[in-house]
Amino acid sequence: MTGFRLILTSRGIEVVGEAADGVQAVAEAERLRPDVVLMDVRMPNLDGLEAAERVLRLLPHCRVLVLTTFDLDRYVYAALAAGASGFLLKDVTAAHLTAAVRLVNTGDALLAPSISRRLVERYATAREAGxxxxxxxxxxxxxxxxxxxxxxxxxxxxxxxxxxxxxxxxxxxxxxxxxxxxxxxxxxxxxxxxxxxxxxxxxxxxxxxxxxxxxxxxxx
Structure with missing residues (x-):
């Protein structure tokens, strides 16, 4: 996450902490009580989706942006299921990353139309199958x-x-x-x-x- 720290701090966003795995991420979030958490999907000891869910149980007003290298439906679905306010690929531009953090910090959700459609389609398939x-x-x-x-x-x-x-x-x-x-x-x-x-x-x-x-x- 060091690269993201540099991007965010250079654009005026304070980064209060970093974590090496999911367990540490939850502990640091509880200790530091940040406004926004950038959470990787794949982390040792505890995956990012479960970590995001735990953070949001501890800090209901915190916002979580999930980051992954994989643009797969199951990650989008699971991230939103965990209560995340946004879903970003790791190749996101510096400008988009910064804008995303600021957007979810206002209480909005980063949910692009393409992701919305995929979410609805997944629900449609599940409902039709009962x-x-x-x-x-x-x-x-x-x-x-x-x-x-x-x-x-x-x-x-x-x-x-x-x-x-x-x-x-x-x-x-x-x-x-x-x-x-x-x-x-x-x-x-x-x-x-x-x-x-x-x-x-x-x-x-x-x-x-x-x-x-x-x-x-x-x-x-």
Whole structure:
């Protein structure tokens, strides 16, 4: 992680600690209480996904960005299941890495449309086979909120578009709203449905049928 430390510190982000394995990562996170943790998937003693889950149990307000050299569905799925707020490949550019850390530190999630679609497709396949994994973190956390009655039509529209993976900027353009108004809608949705971030919003949008496999919306 030394290379990432140099990148981040050179761009004004304080790096408070480093860890050589998953066990140490959990211990250091508990001791240092950082705002954001960069977690490698493959680490000795305890893999990064399990370490991320433990960190988030200890520090619910911490944000975890998962890093890996492998762009595989199972890693994306497992990272989000662990409660991570983002998923990055290790060949990420310095600018993208820095932007990602700052983004998740604001409480947002780094969930690109391509990853959103893959997540939804995976759920679609599981549901069609009758084996939806209810132990999956975000789904389990939002299962009690399948009734979207608390949301007025505009917020339902925003949630649907979030489910397709749109960013706040894209939401503003699609709905002809200011980004400030979009952020207000998103915050209200999260509060009403007890959602942590966009990762959970994507899962909920699929689970409630707002977004169909392939990313299209469903008319009720």
């Amino acid at each position: 084996r939806t994994d209810t132990s999956y973190g975000p789904a389990a956390a939002t299962a009690v909120h399948l009734d979207l009655a608390p949301l007025p039509p505009r917020e339902l529209e925003v949630l649907t578009l979030m489910g397709r993976g749109l960013s706040n900027t894209e939401l503003a353009e699609a709905l002809t709203l200011s980004e400030a108004t979009v952020k207000t809608h998103v915050a209200r949705i999260f509060a009403k449905l007890a959602l942590r971030d966009r990762a959970q919003a994507v899962v909920l949008a699929y689970e409630t049928g707002l977004v169909a496999p392939g990313g299209s919306s469903v008319e009720n």
